[in-house]
Structures are given as structure tokens and as C-alpha cells.
Amino acid sequence: MIFTVTIVDIAFSLALALIIARVMGYFFDKLKQPTVIGEIIAGILLGGFGLGVLSGFTFSFFGLTISLPQLSYTSDEFRFFADLGILLLMFIIGLETSISKLKEVGKPTFFVAFGGVILPLILGSIAGTLFGFSWQESILIGLMLVATSIGVTVRTLADLHVLNTNVGITVLGAAVIDDVLGIIAFALILGIYNPLQIGITITIFFLIFLYLGLKIIDKVMNLGEKINLPKSLLSISLAIFLFYSFFADRCGITGITGAFVAGLLIGQTIQSKKISDDVKAIGYSFFVPLFFVGVGASVDLTAFLVIGVFSVVVIIVGIIGKIVGCGIGAKLAGMSLRHSLQVGVGMIPRMEVALIIVSIAISRGLITGDVAHQILATTIVTTIVTTLITPFLLKATFKYRF
Structure with a gap:
């Protein structure tokens, strides 16, 4: 079979990413730290400030000249595999999550989500105002601090074997609600999108794809079981998961929410145990590590060169806002002080939604010039x-008793 150079280059990049991710993950596991830290650091090593400098390097080996491909772990080609990784991770988490367990922590979940939206929004807006930004720019800073990036937290909780505890389920449910509330707040406050339209599409998604989806998926899975072909159930499950990711994104919700909902629904069918191990094998052996390598590779260390007092304040405000806001929400819902702190720490990470919010604001001209550069750089550093820091802090809250 003849492969094009592009495919071979991508294959080499993926192979190198997987090997280094596994080596670094093993190293951190031996240090009794979450393996996800090793995978993220593997990405940093593969970026332009590490092994990425070998990109395009040519060397001779026993008379054979070998040219390394152009390695880019932030390219669209690599991002395709990495993005599938986070979608698969959330699908797997959904498969392993009990709806009855979600109902048990329903009250803390909503309290945590609201606390995690309101306090960071207020604190971020106040910080912006104190540094002389306009009210619109200040609110944008607050909005940037609202949405939690669940990928790192979920993987860390899984590494610590506490994902299916009350704390783990609360963080998971709150992060999903957190994303939805962040999108709605973005639409309402800055008027970027029609809030009524977003409300309708989000409602349609949850009504049709969540409540009616279970009955439809159950029938589809039963039908798939009757198809006498190798791994037909797995193929159908993956197709459902991809459809849900697509339609969630089109309804104004993130694709990872759709992936989680798909896993949640398929997990309630009697066939879920037959496909669970296969999905985990596909995800954890290949796609999921690539996502965290991509996270590390996207780290722009030059952003730290322009960091100022404002950026430091926003980072501190962002961390405190989530820990205190979510922690108070959890405590008001009846959780212990220790569990409330664990939940608050688990809600710290920001990533894709924060960058999307700022990018849209820049593209719409809501922020321009030096202000745009400063807020974008601050978002990246945040x-x-x-x-x-989240994996380290999260492990500490589970390790030490207080």
C-alpha cells in the first residue's frame, strides 16, 4: 500500500506523541502523581520549546539519510485526533456514570454550578474595573473565568479512582451545567447571540436527545445486537456518540456535553457492558493521551513574557472564585467542608470555552488593540x-485529611 507523505508524517507524529506520553505518564505514576500531568508535560516537550526543535531535522544512520517530518502538535491534523480524545473521554465517563447517582447529588450539582458561575463572574468584573477596563471589557474578563474545562479534572479523578464518588459525580454534573450557564450568560450579558434562540436550542437538545433519547437508543441497541457482524454494537454506539456530539455543538452546547449525554444514555442499556471495555481500549490507548499531549503542546510559554500584575490578579481571582464559589455552593447543599473543598478545586481548570469567549469578542470587535492582546494573553496564561496546578491540588485534597 502506498501512503502519501502527509499521512506518514502524521503517523510518525502520533507514534512519537504516544510513546512520550506513556513514558512521562509512567514516570509521574511512579511519583504517585496523576498520569495526566505526565501526558501534558509530554506535550510541552513536543512543542517548539522541547523536542519540537527536531522538526525537519536530517541525520545519517549507517549511510542512510533520514529526514524527520515537520512536527506540529498544534496543527489541524493533530487537533482532529486530540479533539476526538476529549470527546471519547467524556463518552467513557458517561458510560460509567449512573443516572441514579446523578439524581442523588442533584442539589449539590446545581448549587456548585451556580456558585461557580456567579462568584468568578463578579470577581473577574471587579478586577477588570479596578484596572481601568470599561464595563464591557470587565464583564468579558469575568465571563472568561466562568466556564470549567472538565477534561483535566475528570482524568485526574479517574487516576485517583474517585470519579464515581459523590465528589466526582458532583464535579462532573456541575461542570456540564457550568458550560451551559456560561454560554447563556455570554449571550445575555454581551448580546452576542439571541438569548431566546440559544434557550430554545438548548431546551430542544435536552428534551429530545436526553429524555426521548433513552427509549430510542434502547431500541437501536437492541437492533444492533441482532446484527450478526463483528463489533456491530460497538460501531452503533460510536455512531450514536458522534451524532450526539455533533448535534450538541449545533444546539449551542459544547460537543463534550453531547458525548457525555450519549454515554450516559447508552450506559443505561443492557448492552453497555458489552461495549464498555472496547470503548475504553480505543480511548485510553490512543485518543485520550493525544488530547492531553495537545493540551501541553498548545502551551505558549512566550505568554509568560508579557504577564503583568493584571494577569497575576486575574489568575488568583479565577482560582479563588471557583474554590470559594463552588465550595460554598457544595457546603450550602449539605456536603462536608473537605468534600466542598475537593469540589471547588476540581472546578478550577479553564481552557477551550474561555478561549472561545475571548476569541469571539475579538472577532466581533468588542475588544480591540492593546486591550484585546492583554486580555487574550491573560486568558492563555490563566x-x-x-x-x-489542578491535578496537584486535587490530589492533595484527597490525600491529606483536615
């Missing part, structure tokens, strides 16, 4: 810091 995502880097919160992503890297």
Missing part, C-alpha cells in the same frame, strides 16, 4: 496555570 488556562495554562489552572490546567497544570
